[in-house]
């Protein structure tokens with residue numbers, strides 16, 4: 001497989017228009033957009049009847065095992081605009097070693113850490129940058145907690161664009177370094193991601209940046225939507241009982257919800273939906289609070305803090321879309337403590353050999369808590385999302401020293 005692009009020339013695409021996610025007002029495709037006039041995210045709409053007529057699930061079998069196999073569900077119209085670094089299909093890994101699982105349980109981790117730049121931010125950014133290229137954009141900017149900025153930097157460079165990335169000063173060091181090395185100009189800001197977002201909004205007119213913030217342009221969500229398409233395909237065109245999703249801006253959760261809707265409309269899956277569970281950290285849980293208070297929108301979370309940097313998002317512009325999907329699905333929102341996240345990360349690593357990122361570990365901690373509270377059943381088929389490689393995050397110090405000049409008691413070190 002070569003990753004210049006896996007298709008050539010133009011192919012049939014099905015975008016009909018864009019639609020304000022709040023007011024349902026229509027906007028034309030093929031021109032540059034950020035938010036709707038009402039200030040809400042725009043969603044891409046497709047001619048699904050035509051898509052259903054054009055494409056059968058069997059036709060996907062002969063295609064490369066990557067995100068662009070779903071090109072008819074995506075907005076890019078010409079293959080040469082696809083900016084790819086090899087967005088492979090990510091595996092579903094069954095957890096079998098962790099304690100207390102019932103024999104009937106099916107607990108699967110969708111390991112998104114295998115994607116380019118080590119996180120599922122690559123899905124959204126490959127779509128957004130490909131569309132930016134198609135629309136003639138040359139300079140992009142975004143606020144980030146780390147992983148999105150790294151992906152933006154990589155894909156922008158690949159597309160020959162300049163990129164500008166603003167992150168909280170305490171963003172994991174590796175994210176800042178990889179972002180810089182891949183070509184972006186990266187700035188540490190003494191604030192949180194929403195403060196960084198404000199700087200992008202303030203500077204974009206003067207600096208000529210296109211704002212690629214989560215849900216402030218219409219295409220990142222289309223890339224993230226492929227998680228739902230891929231999951232359904234991996235399960236044989238059906239959905240699991242429950243999905244636990246580490247929720248920051250919520251693009252992935254909203255995107256999967258959109259994917260399941262589109263799949264049902266073209267008849268590839270039935271009306272069953274997974275219960276969608278939005279997982280947050282106790283130190284930053286605006287969606288959980290809004291869910292519990294029955295609110296349509298979430299209020300800004302003050303003094304946000306958590307080890308799970310990717311979900312430290314005090315305010316999400318798509319809050320109402322997250323809450324809508326969670327409620328319509330019969331799911332719930334749940335916060336877990338940083339201690340529970342650390343313990344969950346250690347447990348899955350030690351018992352199943354799978355190193356989760358803290359955000360992914362949060363979903364396992366939430367699964368345990370939900371089992372205890374009878375919110376899920378031991379026999380449910382559950383998918384946890386691990387959205388980045390665990391290798392990007394700090395780990396506890398480990399390793400004992402050996403003096404190769406002194407006698408070594410090999411039996412003792414083996415039994416210890």
Ligand SMILES: *Cc1c(COP(=O)(O)O)cnc(C)c1O
Pocket residue numbers: 119121147148214246247248249250251252253310311357359360387388
């Ligand atoms: C960005 C990120 C999330 C949150 O994703 P959203 O779809 O924006 O809610 C979760 N985990 C990791 C590792 C991330 O980088």
